[in-house]
Amino acid sequence: MPELLKTDNSNAVLDQVSQIPPSKFKLLSNDDLDKLQEFLQSGIGTEENPQQYQRQLKSLPLFQTVQGERKCIEGHNSVFILKTECSGKFPDLFSINADGNIFLKYNLVNTHLSENMDISILTELGFYVKFLLPSLHTLTEAQVLDSIRLLLVLRKDPTYKEYHDKIVAKLRTVKFIRDIRGTLQLTSYFFDEKEPLYKIMLPLVKFVPPTFWKLFEQKKKSAVSRLLKDLGMKHTVSDEEIIEFALTIQSEAQGKTSVEELRRKSSALFKKAVEYNVTNIDSNLLNRIATIKFVFPVRIQKDLCDYHQPLVGERDLVGIKGSLIEENSDHQYLIWSSMPILPADSLPQSHLEHLKKAGAFHQPPCDLVAQNLKNICQSGCANHYLRNIRKTAFCKSYAYLQSKHFSASLLQDLPVVLVENDAALVQASQAVLILDDYKEFRPYLYRISPRHALYAEFFKRIGVEERPTIRQYSVVLKDIFMDSKRKETLNANQQLTMKRSVQHLFQLMKDQPQQIQFQETLYLPSADGKLYKSNDLYFNDTVFQKKRLEDSLKDKISLLMNLGHCHLGRDMYKHQKLLKLLPEPIRPTMLSHVTTKRLARSRMKSCEYGESCEFSGSFREKLSFGPFLHGLTCLIRQQSEGTMSHDHAVELCQNTFGRLKITCCESLETELFFGDEPLANTASETQVHVKKETQGFTFYLKHSDDIASKVIHKVTTLLTKEMNFLLGNILCPDHLNTLGQLLLCDTQEDIEKTLEEYGIHYSANKEEGHHHLDPGSPIPEEWYDALDMNFMNNYEGGEYVGFKKISEDELYYYAVIVERLDVSSEGQYCCKYKIQIGTNEFVEVSSLDLYQFKRKKTSASKQNHGREILLVDGPVPPPKKDFPKTFKEIKREIDDCLKEICTLSKDEQKKALRRLYLRWHPDKNPEQEELANEAFKYLKNKFKEFEQNGGPGQSSSSKNYRGQNKSGQSSWSWNFKDFYDEWDSEATRHRQGREKFYRHNSGPHYNFSSFHQDMPRTDRAEAKRWYSQAQCDLDAAHNDTGGGSPEWCLFKVHQAVEKALMAAEYRRCGKRSPNCSISSLAQKVSCYSPELSALPGLVSRLKHLGVNAKTTQYPSYHTPPKIPNNTFQPENETEVLDIASELLQKVDTFITN
């Protein structure tokens, strides 16, 4: 056939070929068809009618499709040449009916066709996007899977990126993965199993099952996985997921999920969460889940759990916030019961910071450490194992808290202090760091072991004291009291503790008085060994004999235990001082405040001598003795070191002793009173007792006839003590002793000497009344009443008297008697005396112008030998009677006086009558008011008689009177009325003067001579008496000569000489110096008169010859074997007696002058 055709004309060929039925084309081989097609399409561009040509060509079933079929390309929407390599692999995909389009195989001839006929060449990717993708939903599952596989290939196409989004968007809407249950799911349904958290958290169904993976070649798997991720498979954990997981875990923990499972999840999630926060810096994920309980805390070590249950149980989960990051395994010890610990041991530091920001702690907070202590301190500790754990936990807590600032209130009142070798826990208030005798304080107060000293700072901060406080000791005592309340006695341990507590309490008060403060009731031990409220107890601070007082008080009160039993020494004064440290309201009562010694009145019996008792009289006299009171004043001033003024001291003395009474008792007993209740069997004899009366004091003295020095000394000592008591105990013992010595002094000089010896300043400020004793000075009015109106007195040389000048009616002056001028005169009623009335002024006056100072019957001359004075006789007048005892005697005295007055001159009569009038005036005799009134009445009647008769005894002459101005005429009429007023007012003035004296002066006596004790005064009578005895002693010495007892002769001579010298002293000044040696006495006496000047020489010779009171009596003065008897020479006896006689002779001459 080719020969028949014009083969180079394609138009002609085409026309020919178009005539051939399509089925005949199948008979041609591929090559032939290709050649034909090549030929025909080469004719394009050369034909006459291109449109005709192309249409004819297209309608030929000449073109090979992708599937290898020959089809015409006319009648299709579009014609593509598909450049594919995979069409063979996925024939289904490429044979889909794509809306009437035809896809020609990509080969050389078709490529030419494309060039000639402008047919576009399509890539596989292009095909995929353009045709496959839109119809994806219509594909079968297998086709879809193929399309995925295809896609995996196409992804390598360099232009893939352009289509990626479009492809992915479409694929996401297609379910092509079956889950394990066989249900088709979108890719976004699944989670990437490569993410461990998902793997752990999610059920299997949520993962792409293995069956799916098997659909792909092994080497494609990662590509598939990548694709799935693109398609929405979740592969990155989000914070929302984490939160959700956390919540899931939290709720699962409440359910039945196994602990292992929970633990696995929790651990993974926790790790993820922390990491997440690190990689997502801006995330606040951790904060958001911090409160969700999804973390399994660190397991607490076993020993701690054994000791106390941990805060979190087996299944309990915790949140991050408020938990501890485990940085130090030791921290478990601090908070295991109060705080969970996060398992953070493997986390890097940066992660920990995030946890901290989310509210976790990396150091245990102090309050929770305290809480832990609080939780565990109550746990029992039954064995050593637990005890050890406890010790470790506590010590670690101490150390930790010590290094932090923590508030002590966290541990207030908790027993967190280890004591007793770590066997016990106590509160801070029950322990101290340093405690002496600590063993004796258990179990009331503990010492913290020195091993724990390194925690001292901690202990101090929670309130442990370094040393116990007063309060702690009080609490110990209170505790013991409570513990023993219902018991009869304290047990032995309680006693030890009690005694130690009392000791330490008082020592502390003594050492730190500023700390003394008691909030608690204080309990102190009583003598019965039990504890009582301190202010219910009594302390025996009295001086009463223990037995006398305490026995009788036994059932009435509880006495404080002797503090000596509480290690506080035996010194009662110290005890008293310690007790005084206690505040008043809680101080035991001092027994001295509630017990008194009072007079046992029922047993008291007055002294039979009454007012005239010499024993008590001598003390009465001493206590009102002016110089003595002055000495006491000096003593008080010395004691006050001059801070007390003289006037004040005088006032004190006067207030104290001014109203002093002395009562002498035959028997004197005191008994003790508790309050106002007498105590049975406490009566006891006493020597001196002082009682305060409403006005002043009464000294009760037990009468003694014995004037032995021991009795005097004892009474004196007691007196000084009582006096000091009355003075408010202002004198110290030394001065008290001095006071005793002053009480023994008889003279002003003695007092002064004693003060000097004891180093007491003699205060020069003398009392009133000691001044102006100079002759001629006026006598103070207060002494007027002491002037004796009686004019029948004897005056001795040197005696102070009152003197009234005739010219001045109202004033009296001091005068000193020089001598009597008319010694030989028979009449005694009016005689002349020479008196001194100024330094060098002497006058001669009538005895009617002189007034003797009235003396009470006790006088200085009989202080210690009062009774003997009754024996006095001799030329001196008997001591005056103050006042006659009966009216009869009075009448006789008045009558006698008036009789005598008649013999006087008129002037003298007037003086005498005035004196008589005043003598009996009631104002001057207040103590004998009744008798005085009667006497006065009688006297006035007598005066009246005289007035009427013109004078007494007209008949009797005055021839006996030797006065110079004698006048017999009746120029002076007996009219007294003019004088009565004047005399009455004088009497009143005298009385007022005396009353003034009593107001201002101490002592009961209105006695000029004892008041002015220092005033020199002679006492002839006493001188005589002493001399008489001296003479007797000398006679006795004579009798001892030649008898082989020379020592007795010498002794008696000593006695004689001593008494003779004292007689001279009496003659001179009315007193003697006790306790002086004969040498010093002789020295003193030798000054009295020129005839006595030889005395010291005589005494010296006597002493040389052995005259001595001691050596002649006591062997102790001689070297053994000598005794006094064989020491002295009998040959000296005569000489000694001669000298003594000479001495006595000289004294005799002196005293009789």
Ligand SMILES: [Zn+2]
């Ligand atoms: Zn008496």
